[in-house]
Amino acid sequence: MTSRGRVLLVEDDxxxxxxxxxxxxxxxxxVETTPDGEEALMxxxxxxxxxxxxxxxxxxxxGIELCRRLRRLPEAANVPIIMLTARGEEADRIRGxxxxxxxxxxxxxxxxELLARVGAVLRRVRPALAGEQLSYADIEMDIVAHKVKRGGETVPLGPTEFRLLKHFLEHxxxxxxxxRLLDNVWGHDSDIELRTVDVHIRRLRKAINDGGRxxxxxxxxxxGYALDAEGAA
Incomplete structure (x- = not known):
């Protein structure tokens, strides 16, 4: 049986x-479970x-602090997080x-209800889980094979440009x-300067726009920047 994905459940009940x-x-x-925030981070x-x-x-x-720390981890910056809580106040919801x-x-x-939320979040935030493929307009990305095509032609990308395009394709x-791109693609604790983002955007543009596209x-x-076929046309 093929798994639909791995879920980490951090709950002490x-x-x-x-x-x-x-x-x-x-x-x-x-499913993996732990009642402890520190262990969950590990x-x-x-x-x-x-x-x-x-x-x-x-x-x-x-849980709030764990959520904050997970968002600072480069490898977990884009992992979907659903918070479970008895705190129903609007201020708490907004804070989360x-x-x-x-x-x-x-x-x-x-x-x-929770399963419906899980399915909705995965479809919205991590569509790659549906088939390990991401696409938008004439761009196609194979997550597993680490390949990108535009208009059916292979586009060679470096690791950082691949992650950057993947992030755009997911949103x-x-x-x-x-x-935000620095946080989500490079990681919150990265020492990389903001202008580095511009450099990689230029590299990504050059690669995917090759041939006068x-x-x-x-x-x-x-x-900032957006992957927007209509707005960029």
Whole structure:
């Protein structure tokens, strides 16, 4: 049986862990669990999951702090995070999302609701999990083979340009500032200067626009960059 992806469940309620593990595994997800925030951080460093289900209140470091630290890890910067919490106040919800969570589920919730949220987040944030392929306009990316084609022709890309394009393909049309790209592609703790982002954007543009193709990367003055076929045309 092929796994739909690996889920790390960070939760200290044993009964809830058993319930969610049962339902996730029934939906063909591989599940790893821990009640401890510090251990969860170590587990992610050892083997990056496809999605993290994170309780707000866990042992060790808090769920909010763990979410913040995960977003600073280069290898986990784009891993979808759904926060599970009994805190239903709007301020708490906003705080969780601003920290880097992709969604927020308030307890009590049904396993069916959570599975629907998991599926929605994975489709939105990590479409590569559906078939290890990303595409937008005439650009196609094979995640596993590490190959990119535009208009059916192979585009040679360096590792950084590949990661940069992958990030854009996962969020087509969305404008990212240089700071956000630095966080998401290079990692929050990187010592790389902002102008380095511009250098790699130029390299990516040169590679995918070779042969006189339309520049599909749009520069938004004072805002950043976006993969936008309509806006760049």
């Amino acid at each position: 044993r009964a809830l862990v058993e319930l969610l593990t049962y339902h996730l595994e029934r939906e063909e997800f591989e 587990m992610v460093r050892e083997r990056v999951p496809d999605l993290v289900l994170l309780d707000w209140m866990v042992e060790g470091i808090s 999302l601003e920290t880097g969570a992709d969604d927020y589920v308030t307890k009590p919730f049904s396993p069916r 087509p049309g969305r404008v990212f500032s240089r700071e 339309t520049d599909i990367i749009r520069t938004v003055r004072s805002a």
